[in-house]
Amino acid sequence: MTRRSRSPNQIRADFSAAMSAMYRTEVPAYGDLVKIVGQTNVTVLNSPARDALNLTPDEDTTRISQERHGAIRLGTAAELAMMARVFRVMGMHPVGYYDLSVASVPVHSTAFRPIARADLAENPFRVFTSLLRLELIADAALREKAQAVLDRRQIFTETAIALTETAEANGGLEDGDAADFVREVLETFRWHPEACVDAETFAALIKAHRLIADVVSFRGPHINHLTPRTLDIDAAQDGMIARGLPAKAIIEGPPRRTCPILLRQTAFKALDEPVRFPTPAGGWHDGHHTARFGEIEQRGAALTPKGRTLYDQLLAEVRAAVLPAADGTNTAEYDAKLAEVFRKFPDDWRKLYDQGLAYFKFAVTGMPPPGTPQDVAALLDAGVLTLSPIIYEDFLPVSAAGIFQSNLGDEARDRVQPVSNQQQFEAALGVPVADEFALYDALQADSLAACLRQLSGTTSSG
Structure with a gap:
């Protein structure tokens, strides 16, 4: 056996x-x-x-x-x-x-x-x-x-x-x-x-x-x-x-x-x-x-260094104004301040991508119309590509x-x-410990490259 x-x-x-x-x-x-x-x-x-x-x-x-x-x-x-x-x-x-x-x-x-x-x-x-x-x-x-x-x-x-x-x-x-x-x-x-x-x-x-x-x-x-x-x-x-x-x-x-x-x-x-x-x-x-x-x-999108810097700045701003008490006596005040300050962080997937704040995976969901520029933004606008967040694993x-x-x-x-x-x-x-930003960056780059290869092959065969 x-x-x-x-x-x-x-x-x-x-x-x-x-x-x-x-x-x-x-x-x-x-x-x-x-x-x-x-x-x-x-x-x-x-x-x-x-x-x-x-x-x-x-x-x-x-x-x-x-x-x-x-x-x-x-x-x-x-x-x-x-x-x-x-x-x-x-x-x-x-x-x-x-x-x-x-x-x-x-x-x-x-x-x-x-x-x-x-x-x-x-x-x-x-x-x-x-x-x-x-x-x-x-x-x-x-x-x-x-x-x-x-x-x-x-x-x-x-x-x-x-x-x-x-x-x-x-x-x-x-x-x-x-x-x-x-x-x-x-x-x-x-x-x-x-x-x-x-x-x-x-x-x-x-x-x-x-x-x-x-x-x-x-x-x-x-x-x-x-x-x-x-x-x-x-x-x-x-x-x-x-x-x-x-x-x-x-x-x-x-x-x-x-x-x-x-x-x-x-x-x-x-x-x-x-x-x-x-x-x-x-x-x-x-x-x-x-x-x-x-x-x-609860896990959300992994943030780029730019996104992480913005996150850290906003969290520091919140905690400078309201430091949460361990006994929960100022929970409502802290939560309100947190929500107010984080309005500066875009809450839209496409904006997060366009502003380079988070990492994403891509999928091919259509054929590019004739004359569509071969850049990511144009392909997303045309619905040829869609994106979804890379989950934060850390x-x-x-x-x-x-x-x-x-x-x-x-x-x-x-x-x-x-x-x-x-x-x-x-x-x-x-x-050495691995750099988490490098790992997420590679995941995004590999996903996009695979989609572009797929599109290139589809366009050539068509």
Whole structure:
């Protein structure tokens, strides 16, 4: 009997599904989120709102129900380097560098995800992966203790490491090994309530920063949220509130728009979960920890550097006027200011393209009338070409930090941290991170070139 090889896309889809099943068991409210998002997406896809979103038929709609992103926090350079190898088996590559220290979160990060258009269409699973910056612990003795704890732990099973090496040596995994790989790697992300530090050390780490305590105190980088994608985050937010979930008051990111851009996200606040701390006598001391939360997201068009600059300027203008309060007391004021300021950002697909603010895919939908100039604008005007947005596959530093802060408490908001260093991060990672703008630019260029070749062949044969 011939043994079949399993593609990275298939392994990634298997792992995403396994992660979702595990997280549903560990955090039952996540199951509520999935139901809310599923119901919302069905409603949108069966309403006129679907046409306004201008999604690429099939490519952008078939992936939505299975789409997830996760987030993990690693403690050492060695853990990050090994995680990169594991994700590579799943066809996931590091894209972008995120400095969260500017938002008082002591990590720097990247997003592991597929990068080719066909791979994204098949399964766009992505994991926002952060590396802890222990040097930001001011107490030298506590910093050394934390480092010693991290140096002792091994977050990957021996089998997961061995199968990663097998995949690297053989250029992939056969079906049986792929199933074992998914099962073993899942153990790295599983929640373990038994801490590996005592309660006193945990309290000291909490005082240094809640996120530091979360990374250092446990056996591995438990997934701290797993995010489904909705096509209408405002409706999904209403659904969360209706089900009694403690939803955030503010939806992070741009305001509601006819033509969605970048990323909007919201969450229910982190769970207070029971944990156990080891005692000197060899027993356990009961305690609690706040770490994991439920998040949903709505993804819009990827913005060009010009578009991203405009977005950043407008968001800065909003926050200079109204800084959203964590308790939601000024939600209405913030939302009103956000909508007012973002009127300066065009809310029309063609204007976004003409002004070079967003990236697009193209499709041939007609024959050019005689005399039509062979430029993109003329072909769009004639209906020969149509465009649809390239979905933003990445993350927003301000948005991500906002979610983290809201779940870590207000005391973290005003701390000033040194700026992270991309070269330091990439040295730990072992490879450079990809430039997300270059990836989106290539997707747009390839799509347009394919359409122009098609038109050229049609015109020649005619």
